[in-house]
Amino acid sequence: MNNFMIGQYGSFDYSKFNRDFKDDFFGIEACLFAQEKDTLNLIKESQEKGFQIGIHFPLRSENIKVRDALFLSQNKKTREEAYKWIQNEMEYLTLVKPAYVLFHYPKPVILDDRVDWSNWRFTDLSEFVYESKYSFNELNEQSEQLFEWLSQKSEQFNFTPVLEFDGINQYVYNTDFLIELLEKYNNVKCCLDTGRLHLQDKLDPNFDAKSTIKKYARFAELIHLWNVQVNEQVVHSHFPVLPELKPEDGWAPIEDYLRIIKQENKNVKILFEHRSDLISDEDLERCYLWVDDILNH
Template identity: 30%
Template sequence: MNQRRMQIGMWGGFDASAWERYALPGINGLELCQLNGERELQEASLFCREQGIAFGIHAPALRNDAYTLPKLTSSDEGERAAALRHMEEQLAQAKEVGAEYVLAHFPYPAHLPAKRWEAVARLLPTPDVYETHPPQEERVFADIGNRVFDSLSELQRRYEQRIVLEYDFFGDYENIFISLFAEYNEIEAVLDTQRLDVHAKAFPGFDPYRFIDGIAPYAYLVHHSNVMYEEDGMKRHLPVLPEHGEDSRFGDAAAYLERISRRNDRFHLLFEHQASRVTIEQLAACYRTAAQTIGLFR
């Protein structure tokens, strides 16, 4: 269970047949999110134990009426308290079913940088979710961040259950974001190669490689997928294929993964893509190329 993993994800329900279709050789982990009740979570847990698969939980583990992430960095104290209660519930549930980690977004609600290229930024889904109103001042963001990391570190120790935080848009507070992981090294980071590209294309001043160099040493997990830009939208969560590097419509996910690998040789990799969009042969090429990039085989 402690070996380095390449994982696939299941969002919105557990489907053992999807594992049979998409867990090609080399895949040895699973991430679950928004399952249809306790019974399905128990079923998924039993499947993983029988198959010898390590799995993690992207909070929330169970489906609600509306998909909601815990608002850990809300300006509203009541919302932050509710988010921490939610995280404690997730940790207790994860420990019961044998999950390897619990993942939440940080910061959330996310911050959009003040400067933006509107041609790309306007394509972001549900922009109301990606903005804190009014934007937090730097000192407020830092104070809330420290409170959140303090609380999560205490919960992680109490439940002996790993917590990882997935990078989300942090406005103009990149240095504070990185410093929190440096100071609270019990909590580890999750990077997202698709989000890195959108971040770089939508917001001038953000250098994804500079950010990777700063945060990669604290990364536990990388979510790997690509994005294709179109005139009126984006196609997201695409499998990263070798030919994407020759097509300017696609993001630079492969290059980001390579840069992360230079700074960290311990992280696990989750293919956060819609595998059904490509052929099995293309999917195998996606897995093989990523495995070579992160040094699982040469």
């Protein structure tokens, strides 16, 4: 389980830390801390227990309109503000010394016009644009600038940039431009989120989660692991993965996902991005043991 991680979002929650974190885990991913004391507690525990820290951008929650940096915006000023925001946050994070910093990509999300995205969660209209308004060439050009810049910042600040797929459009799953960028700027990695992948697989008839996982798993630094049940409605979001949650009931085929990932990338880290409060201590232990058995044995 030395590739396992837990999340701490909003604050450093000691009850969650004491219940969910195990001594042999790799580390903790932190996001949107409201107070400085939470960051100090994270640093303190990391130093005392010897675990690594990952940051789901941004670490600090104050004065933000939307959580994600809109570095692919078609508005030049918005793009410049996004890069400046990341730069300022990275300077602050020198205190934390994160192993990686994760950003949602693409942002804004570029949505396939053919799909009903009403079940996709956005907090602001600025977070998405439709494919018909955002060309492939534009995405390719802006992404190359982003990769080059993140590559430079990773050397300056000694961290691994990780891009977590948000909604995925056909530019990403039907072409190889992103593969070429990941190969060219090989210190930039990606993150596959099982819940998002399953949700899009159910909502988007043009998208296949398993083939996308197979395509990108070798570039993954991290898997965000959680389940969600998708039938007529989307329910039980961020539910812990358990072997009895069956695909025929609308749950994600987690074991299939993990076996593809294992085949492609044995070094990936697993962040349990779930609500562990939804299950008992015994079921949480079963969750850990089941995933460990699939990936590490």
